[in-house]
Amino acid sequence: MEREGYKMSDVLKLTQLQMTFEKGTVNENHVLKGVNFTAHKGDFITVIGGNGAGKSTLLNSIAGTLLVDEGSIAIDGIDVTHQVEYQRAKLVGRVFQDPRMGTATRMTIEENMKIALKRGQRRGLRIGISPKEREMFHEQIKQLELGLEERMKMEVGLLSGGQRQALTLLMATMVQPKILLLDEHTAALDPKTAEQVLYLTNKIVTEQKLTTFMITHNMHDALRYGNRLIMLDQGQIIVDLSKEEKEKSSVEELMHLFKERSGTTIKDDAMLLA
Amino acid sequence: MDILITALSQGLLWALLAIGVYITYRILDTPDLSAEGTFPLGGAIAAALMVQGVSPIIATIVAIVGGMSAGFVTGILYTKLKIPPLLSGILTMTGLYSINLRIMGRANISLIGQQTIFDGVESLGVPAQFVPMFVGIICTLIVVGLLHLFFHTEIGYTLRATGDNEQMVRAQGVDTDRMKILGLMVSNGLIAFSGSLIAQDNGFSDISMGVGVIVIGLASVIIGEVLFGSLSIAKRLLCVALGSMVYRMIIALVLNLGMNPIDLKLISAIVLTITLASPMVKKSLDKRNGKRGI
Numbered sequence: 001m002e003r004e005g006y007k008m009s010d011v012l013k014l015t016q017l018q019m020t021f022e023k024g025t026v027n028e029n030h031v032l033k034g035v036n037f038t039a040h041k042g043d044f045i046t047v048i049g050g051n052g053a054g055k056s057t058l059l060n061s062i063a064g065t066l067l068v069d070e071g072s073i074a075i076d077g078i079d080v081t082h083q084v085e086y087q088r089a090k091l092v093g094r095v096f097q098d099p100r101m102g103t104a105t106r107m108t109i110e111e112n113m114k115i116a117l118k119r120g121q122r123r124g125l126r127i128g129i130s131p132k133e134r135e136m137f138h139e140q141i142k143q144l145e146l147g148l149e150e151r152m153k154m155e156v157g158l159l160s161g162g163q164r165q166a167l168t169l170l171m172a173t174m175v176q177p178k179i180l181l182l183d184e185h186t187a188a189l190d191p192k193t194a195e196q197v198l199y200l201t202n203k204i205v206t207e208q209k210l211t212t213f214m215i216t217h218n219m220h221d222a223l224r225y226g227n228r229l230i231m232l233d234q235g236q237i238i239v240d241l242s243k244e245e246k247e248k249s250s251v252e253e254l255m256h257l258f259k260e261r262s263g264t265t266i267k268d269d270a271m272l273l274a
Numbered sequence: 275m276d277i278l279i280t281a282l283s284q285g286l287l288w289a290l291l292a293i294g295v296y297i298t299y300r301i302l303d304t305p306d307l308s309a310e311g312t313f314p315l316g317g318a319i320a321a322a323l324m325v326q327g328v329s330p331i332i333a334t335i336v337a338i339v340g341g342m343s344a345g346f347v348t349g350i351l352y353t354k355l356k357i358p359p360l361l362s363g364i365l366t367m368t369g370l371y372s373i374n375l376r377i378m379g380r381a382n383i384s385l386i387g388q389q390t391i392f393d394g395v396e397s398l399g400v401p402a403q404f405v406p407m408f409v410g411i412i413c414t415l416i417v418v419g420l421l422h423l424f425f426h427t428e429i430g431y432t433l434r435a436t437g438d439n440e441q442m443v444r445a446q447g448v449d450t451d452r453m454k455i456l457g458l459m460v461s462n463g464l465i466a467f468s469g470s471l472i473a474q475d476n477g478f479s480d481i482s483m484g485v486g487v488i489v490i491g492l493a494s495v496i497i498g499e500v501l502f503g504s505l506s507i508a509k510r511l512l513c514v515a516l517g518s519m520v521y522r523m524i525i526a527l528v529l530n531l532g533m534n535p536i537d538l539k540l541i542s543a544i545v546l547t548i549t550l551a552s553p554m555v556k557k558s559l560d561k562r563n564g565k566r567g568i
Binding site for chain 2: 100111
């Protein structure tokens with residue numbers, strides 16, 4: 001039934017998503033207004049849009065942190081519309097804006113990685129981390145080139161924001177997700193660290209051919225990374241650029257396009273200046 | 275010397291309560307007041323069964339299961355009915371007051387003349403004076419050892435992470451509600467265990483024996499942390515046990531100085547207030563000293 005019209009390459013299919021916060025009150029806020037979207041295997045989609053455009057709500061809907069009021073969400077051909085976050089977790093990897101959100105502070109690096117290794121699977125009473133797992137963690141974390149492999153027994157709370165974000169990224173992709181969601185995951189970092197984490201992101205995503213959504217406030221990054229770009233405004237996708245279109249565009253053209261489609265200019269300074 | 279031995283043995287028997295409180299208060303980061311009901315529940319179940327002729331070991335095990343069931347109820351109120359944790363605990367503790375009376379049939383059961391775990395240990399040849407300490411050490415070590423293993427299992431890792439960062443645990447595909455319920459069950463099982471041992475040591479179970487135990491548990495947790503700092507999980511649990519012993523010594527000392535036992539609860543509350551406020555006081559002192567330095 002939900003497989004009707006489903007193609008193997010459609011990793012994510014969003015149909016007529018509607019989402020309203022505080023319905024029936026004076027604060028009623030219609031955040032998603034009929035979003036339709038299909039992501040294909042290996043799409044690395046950068047997501048831009050002003051504040052309140054619905055970017056985070058869209059990602060939270062895909063992850064199941066929020067359940068949509070109407071419409072349907074299928075990941076890899078499975079209808080997950082009514083599944084809550086932890087039920088979808090085996091399909092979805094996430095990195096949040098706040099570096100503290102993705103890891104457990106008072107636990108060690110390897111303990112955090114062990115939790116991530118079991119993402120979406122049944123957990124039992126097996127004690128500890130096996131030498132084989134330890135070796136695997138070591139190999140994986142070495143790829144980050146941050147020297148964390150020497151500090152596997154260190155509490156995560158002692159790491160810097162950038163190190164935590166890199167670790168979270170690794171944890172989100174250790175068990176390969178069908179969809180990777182990055183919600184401004186470099187916004188809280190200093191420019192140099194942000195650059196490093198973006199480099200790692202690009203490396204992991206392209207090497208593993210992960211279907212990825214990356215929200216960013218930085219127009220240059222939105223054009224530089226990924227092979228598809230969408231622009232949200234007032235709860236709708238107003239622009240959807242393919243790889244070729246994206247490669248031809250400049251920041252100025254992107255802003256012009258935004259003005260044309262939304263009828264307003266981008267007021268968000270962060271977005272202009274970035 | 276006698277006072278010291280008594281204080282230390284009492285501290286060890288109460289340590290199980292402190293470890294139970296530690297699991298909710300620190301590991302789950304959820305204040306749980308069920309203890310005030312599950313502690314006497316443990317005493318009530320153990321005493322009621324023992325006067326029926328049930329062996330003290332079985333009676334104690336049933337008491338632990340009883341405590342876990344009460345923790346389960348608190349967990350359901352908190353996670354499924356979305357009642358705030360403090361209120362969930364108060365509801366369980368209030369309901370348990372009647373249940374404890376039902377179990378005992380009256381407000382007080384004497385265990386004098388009954389075979390308790392302590393008598394069993396004494397018959398093994400341990401000098402009477404050291405029996406409670408012996409039982410306390412064995413129970414504390416077994417509990418800490420088992421918890422150490424448990425907190426390093428796949429489920430144990432996610433339980434610890436739930437109190438640390440719930441959002442992350444859900445993103446990793448774990449139903450955090452189940453982890454909270456499990457944590458509350460383990461915690462209250464231990465608290466009932468402690469209650470059953472205290473009842474057997476005292477020689478009676480009383481409906482009011484739970485009054486103020488949450489304060490005692492918290493004081494032990496905080497004293498343990500203030501004195502011994504942050505360490506690996508097993509060491510942290512042992513520090514909480516040490517905290518419980520220090521707390522008993524403080525109480526013994528205060529009573530020895532001629533305080534009236536009537537004032538005991540007030541003293542417990544003051545001890546906890548001081549330990550809770552000490553980081554604040556230290557901070558403001560540091561600040562003042564810092565200002566002077568400028």
